[in-house]
Every structure is written in C-alpha cells, then in structure tokens.
Amino acid sequence: MSGADTERMALIRARLAALEPQSLDILDESHLHAGHAGAAGGASHYRVRIVAACFTGLTPVARHRLVYHHLQDLIPYPIHALALDAQSP
Numbered sequence: 001m002s003g004a005d006t007e008r009m010a011l012i013r014a015r016l017a018a019l020e021p022q023s024l025d026i027l028d029e030s031h032l033h034a035g036h037a038g039a040a041g042g043a044s045h046y047r048v049r050i051v052a053a054c055f056t057g058l059t060p061v062a063r064h065r066l067v068y069h070h071l072q073d074l075i076p077y078p079i080h081a082l083a084l085d086a087q088s089p
Contacts (some may be wrong), residue, residue: 005030008044008078015070016050022089023051029083043080049087056088063087 009026016024027047048067055063063086071079 004078005044009046011074012046012048012071012079015074016048016067018070019050019052019054019066021050021052023049025049043077045081045083046079047083047085049085051087051089053089055086058088060086 005028009028012026013024025048028044029047030044032045050067054066058066064084067084067086068075068082071082075082
C-alpha cells in the first residue's frame with residue numbers, strides 16, 4: 001500500500017470518527033479495479049464496514065446517507081467507489 005493510500009484511509013477514518021463507531025474497517029480494493037476508468041485518474045475503491053449506535057432505528061438508505069454526508073467532498077476524488085456496510089450494534 002502506498003503512502004497516498006494510507007493517507008486516504010486515515011482521512012476516511014478521521015471523517016467517520018464523528019459517527020463514534022464501535023467498529024470501523026476500511027479495505028482498499030483499488031487493485032481489483034485496475035484498468036477501470038475511475039481508477040485511471042488515481043481515485044481509489046474502498047470497502048467500509050462500520051458499526052455505530054447512531055445508526056439504530058435508521059433504514060439502510062439513511063445509514064448510507066449519513067456516511068456519505070461525512071465523505072461527500074472526497075467523492076469522486078480521491079474516492080471513486082465505496083462499498084458500504086453500515087450496521088447498528
């Protein structure tokens with residue numbers, strides 16, 4: 001993993017800390033998308049699994065919107081794609 005990848009994942013982690021996650025896993029899956037048009041410009045693909053109490057009572061769509069709210073300025077660059085699993089405890 002390059003320094004830029006590590007920095008991007010740290011940025012995602014810092015942004016999502018506002019949701020006070022009990023668990024947060026971030027996986028860079030960019031290597032699976034080599035040659036993809038979105039990857040050509042250096043943007044990355046991530047898989048995020050987050051468990052947070054703030055998701056309790058929210059629909060899956062509302063949970064995703066909350067996560068995207070905290071990452072919106074990072075999309076489409078440096079985040080090209082985000083696979084998201086947002087769960088309540």
